[in-house]
Amino acid sequence: MNAFEWYNPTKLVFGADKVGQLGELIEPYGKRILLVYGGGSIKKTGLYDDVMFQLRNIDATVHELSGIEPNPRLSTVNRGIDICRTEGIEFILAVGGGSVLDASKAIAAGALYKGNVWDFTIRKAIIQDALPLGTVLTLAATGSEMNGNAVITNWETKQKRGLGSKLVYPRFSILDPKLTYTVPRDQTVNGIVDMMSHVFEQYFTLTTDIPLQERLAESVLLTVIENGEKALEDGTDYDARANLLLAGTYALNGTLPNGVTTDWATHGIEHEVSAIYDIAHGAGLAILFPNWMKYVYKERISKFVQYAVRVWHVDPTGKSDDEIALEGIAATRAYFTRIGAPATLGEVGINDEHLERMAEEATQFGPIGSFMLLSQDDVLNILKASL
Numbered sequence: 001m002n003a004f005e006w007y008n009p010t011k012l013v014f015g016a017d018k019v020g021q022l023g024e025l026i027e028p029y030g031k032r033i034l035l036v037y038g039g040g041s042i043k044k045t046g047l048y049d050d051v052m053f054q055l056r057n058i059d060a061t062v063h064e065l066s067g068i069e070p071n072p073r074l075s076t077v078n079r080g081i082d083i084c085r086t087e088g089i090e091f092i093l094a095v096g097g098g099s100v101l102d103a104s105k106a107i108a109a110g111a112l113y114k115g116n117v118w119d120f121t122i123r124k125a126i127i128q129d130a131l132p133l134g135t136v137l138t139l140a141a142t143g144s145e146m147n148g149n150a151v152i153t154n155w156e157t158k159q160k161r162g163l164g165s166k167l168v169y170p171r172f173s174i175l176d177p178k179l180t181y182t183v184p185r186d187q188t189v190n191g192i193v194d195m196m197s198h199v200f201e202q203y204f205t206l207t208t209d210i211p212l213q214e215r216l217a218e219s220v221l222l223t224v225i226e227n228g229e230k231a232l233e234d235g236t237d238y239d240a241r242a243n244l245l246l247a248g249t250y251a252l253n254g255t256l257p258n259g260v261t262t263d264w265a266t267h268g269i270e271h272e273v274s275a276i277y278d279i280a281h282g283a284g285l286a287i288l289f290p291n292w293m294k295y296v297y298k299e300r301i302s303k304f305v306q307y308a309v310r311v312w313h314v315d316p317t318g319k320s321d322d323e324i325a326l327e328g329i330a331a332t333r334a335y336f337t338r339i340g341a342p343a344t345l346g347e348v349g350i351n352d353e354h355l356e357r358m359a360e361e362a363t364q365f366g367p368i369g370s371f372m373l374l375s376q377d378d379v380l381n382i383l384k385a386s387l
């Protein structure tokens, strides 16, 4: 097991109707609030009114930044930074899915930085300070509610990049499973695939003798697989939505990578796809991940055998390691297809035109991944296999 340090300061407030605690959670941080939300789902569901009621109760002065795009854009983040500076914002409240949360984190860091917030994503600057932020999550997927990462897109240059710092962990995140009842089917599917992919990035590792991390990861996967289908059958199944929500948080709140060398190549490749084509992150991952698996599984076949047997209950009797591993990978693809996720780039309208550019961008700082170190050519091969 690798040496590690782990720190996660986010307070999780989990359960039905917990938005009722919002006022008291914000109050210590100040009364000048920037409320950040997306394209309007929170107005349709009534959550906006509940949030405003809470903010009025603490006499907050509220400024709003709405219209955060799925795959949030740098230009929108910059609008938020301007509001923070001109209005003396003391606290940022993100209400929405991962895109709203990520945009809010970038705004929080950018507001206290003299340069361009994009600098944090291209390793030109390190986040030294940030406004405090809190979240009300409405979509189970990214884990952004309990981590210090954000992904934003520079639409002009067609680049999607991440920033990260312990300073942008949410101070608190309210997770009410009922708030996810209205998530449309396709976004529920994207969320399921995203959570599973986060686990894959941390589970497929060359680090050995990590039984706790492996079983935790398998447990998150099994929970997502079972409850994902239940939530798709009945979007208002409280327990299914609750289990999905918590699994999404555990998948990327820093629990799983402790002591483990993680991979993250497939996320790197997906970000290049959605940077150019603006497809949903989960859709891109559903297309790419089984192809990454097929490309790399021989690096340590025993891990893929374990995955097939423990997660997909593949019967190993009389089969070679190769057969078992491939059955596990096929089961992954079959599950994605069963829940309605795309399997090829063609299905989401992407042809081979920009594959070289994506491979080049994904490897601009050198080979990516750790389970198998992927060169530009390897990335191109995986993209071609995904057409």
Ligand code: NZQ
Pocket (backbone or CB within 6 Å): 037, 038, 039, 040, 041, 042, 045, 068, 069, 070, 071, 072, 096, 097, 098, 099, 100, 102, 138, 139, 140, 141, 142, 143, 144, 147, 149, 150, 151, 179, 180, 181, 182, 183, 184, 187, 190, 191, 194, 252, 267, 281
């Ligand atoms: O914009 P609104 O109107 O709110 O609608 C959203 C949006 O259209 C809708 N939605 C959200 N909650 C809803 C709802 N509709 C009805 N009822 C609700 N309760 O869902 C759509 C998608 O929302 P979005 O926030 O984009 O989805 P998601 O949470 O999957 O976030 C995706 C973004 O997160 C990044 C992705 O790259 C992508 O940009 N990621 C962030 C990570 C992180 N911070 O750690 C890690 C991930 O790997 C990922 O890269």
Ligand code: ZN
Pocket (backbone or CB within 6 Å): 142, 194, 197, 198, 267, 281
């Ligand atoms: Zn992801």
